[in-house]
Amino acid sequence: MKFHQPAAEILVPDGRPVAEALARATHLGIGAHPDDLEINMAHGILECFGRADAAFAGVTCTDGAGSARAGVYANYTDAQMVAVRREEQRAAARVGRYAAIAQLAYTSAQVKSPAGRGPLVEDLVAILRAARPRVVYTHNPADKHATHVAVCIAAIAALRALPPAERPERVLGCEGWRDLDWMPDARKVVLPLDARPSLAMALMGVFDSQIAGGKRYDLAAEGRRRADASFLESHSVDSVTAASYAVDLTPLLADGAPSPLDYLESLIAEFRAEVRKTWSAVGG
Numbered sequence: 001m002k003f004h005q006p007a008a009e010i011l012v013p014d015g016r017p018v019a020e021a022l023a024r025a026t027h028l029g030i031g032a033h034p035d036d037l038e039i040n041m042a043h044g045i046l047e048c049f050g051r052a053d054a055a056f057a058g059v060t061c062t063d064g065a066g067s068a069r070a071g072v073y074a075n076y077t078d079a080q081m082v083a084v085r086r087e088e089q090r091a092a093a094r095v096g097r098y099a100a101i102a103q104l105a106y107t108s109a110q111v112k113s114p115a116g117r118g119p120l121v122e123d124l125v126a127i128l129r130a131a132r133p134r135v136v137y138t139h140n141p142a143d144k145h146a147t148h149v150a151v152c153i154a155a156i157a158a159l160r161a162l163p164p165a166e167r168p169e170r171v172l173g174c175e176g177w178r179d180l181d182w183m184p185d186a187r188k189v190v191l192p193l194d195a196r197p198s199l200a201m202a203l204m205g206v207f208d209s210q211i212a213g214g215k216r217y218d219l220a221a222e223g224r225r226r227a228d229a230s231f232l233e234s235h236s237v238d239s240v241t242a243a244s245y246a247v248d249l250t251p252l253l254a255d256g257a258p259s260p261l262d263y264l265e266s267l268i269a270e271f272r273a274e275v276r277k278t279w280s281a282v283g284g
Contacts, residue, residue, distance in 0.1 A: 001126060004119035007063070007105035013094045019130060021100040025057035028133035028168075030124065032111070032151040034064045034089040034103070035210060038096070038203040039221045040174045041137040043191035043244065045096045046200060055099035057131055060089055061120060061151050063105050070214035084209045092206045096199070102127055108147045117154050124158035133168050140173030140180060140247050141264045148176050156252055156260055167253050172246040179224060180245040181231070183267055184274045187247065190232060193225050194242040200225075 001010060001018055012021040027044035029037040037058040038045065048056040064085040065078040076084070086103055093101035104123055110116035128136075138155040139148035152173060159167055172189055180188060193200055204218040205211065211218055225242035232243070252263055 001130065003102075003104055003123045003126075005105040008103060008123070009105075010100055010102045011090050011093055012100045013098060018100065022057060022127065022130040023132070024055040024099045025131040025133050026054045027056045027135045027137070028128070028131055029056065029058045030061070030136065030138040030151060030155045031059065032061050032108075032139060032145070032147045033067070034060050034085040035092070035204070035207040035217065036060070036139070036148070036176065037137075038092050038207070039217055040139065040176045040244075042193055042200055042203060043174075043246075044135065044137050045098070045203060046193060046196050049097060049196060049199060056096065057099045057101070057127075057133070058093065059102045059104065059124065059127055061104050061106055061154070062108050062111055062147060063103075066108055067210065068214050069209070071212050073209050073213040076209075081209065085207075088207045088209060092203055095206060096203055111154065112146055112150045117150065117157075120154045121157045121161065124154060125161050128158055128162060128168075129166060132166060134170070136168045136171045137174055137246070138171070138249070139176050140178075141249075141260045142180070142247075142267075143176045143178050145177035153260060156249065159253055164253075169250075171249040171253065173249045174246045175224070175228075175244050179228075180247060181228070182271050183245070183247060184270050185232070187267060187270065188232070189246040189248050190228075190240075191244045191246055192240045192242070193244055194229070194240045197242065200242070 010018050027048050029041040029044050031037045044056045048054040063082045065082050067081055069076055106120055139152040141152050143149050225244055228245055229238055229240045229243040
């Protein structure tokens with residue numbers, strides 16, 4: 001498979017041919033940076049781990065050159081950080097037993113540019129056609145990280161470019177640099193993450209350049225997952241000990257679907273109406 005960026009690669013941890021490996025993928029994650037799959041889209045990884053009838057494949061769109069760094073990584077150049085983060089992403093794919101991991105090696109600037117995003121969309125279309133996953137995970141359109149939002153836009157554009165028969169059954173936009181606690185409960189897709197807690201932590205722990213480099217994403221993600229599990233329902237006991245929320249983006253693949261921004265604004269309007277309803281109920 002040929003991609004637009006010379007440094008792009010696909011790793012197949014178990015050594016199968018790329019076409020065979022991608023064809024196994026029932027769940028596909030499309031993330032912006034190395035570690036986004038493991039932090040934001042872990043549900044797909046855990047859902048498929050150890051199963052003969054399901055497999056997870058991942059796509060990391062950018063090279064992660066602009067990441068924060070401290071400690072032993074404080075003086076690393078961007079090129080050194082790219083090399084480190086690429087190897088960490090490979091290691092995570094091996095730990096999680098991914099069917100395949102594609103690292104497309106775009107810069108964040110390329111992904112955030114509408115003109116630069118075109119080649120990324122083409123690369124994603126090629127991967128989606130080869131994999132034909134049932135479920136696709138990506139970032140949510142309300143994320144506050146511009147590169148995450150740009151990848152969400154690219155993923156939706158690629159999915160819309162597929163013939164209807166080749167589109168996945170479900171597309172989920174996952175929490176990242178903004179959680180989805182604000183969404184009306186009826187709109188939240190709750191993704192349980194407590195089946196393999198040690199694996200979930202191991203997947204995040206692989207990214208030492210981020211953790212030792214000054215960002216405790218592992219602890220932050222664990223805290224959010226436990227909070228999501230407990231604060232979903234105020235009048236019932238917890239059904240899981242760790243979870244994350246996602247927004248269902250599948251409606252954006254239908255004929256005549258709104259733009260991702262219009263869809264997002266409709267969710268925000270529902271949230272506003274729910275807040276007003278609560279105030280009205282208590283005489284506010």
